[in-house]
Amino acid sequence: MSKKYKTVKAAYDRGSWNKEMVAxxxxxxxxxxEEYHLITGDPFxx
Numbered sequence: 585m586s587k588k589y590k591t592v593k594a595a596y597d598r599g600s601w602n603k604e605m606v607a608x609x610x611x612x613x614x615x616x617x618e619e620y621h622l623i624t625g626d627p628f629x630x
Contacts, residue, residue: 588614593623603629 592609595601603624609615610628617628 586615586619589619589623592619596623 588609592601592606592615596603596606603626606615606620606623607629610617610620610630615623617630620626620628
């Protein structure tokens with residue numbers, strides 16, 4: 585699990601972040617593409 589996984593997931597779950605913002609977290613290296621899928625339920629769009 586990436587260090588920021590729980591932070592990103594919590595923000596997405598409460599509606600503060602959308603899928604585009606979660607994808608940006610992957611690009612920044614905060615989470616992995618697999619973790620994007622775990623959080624959003626969709627494959628990483630990149």
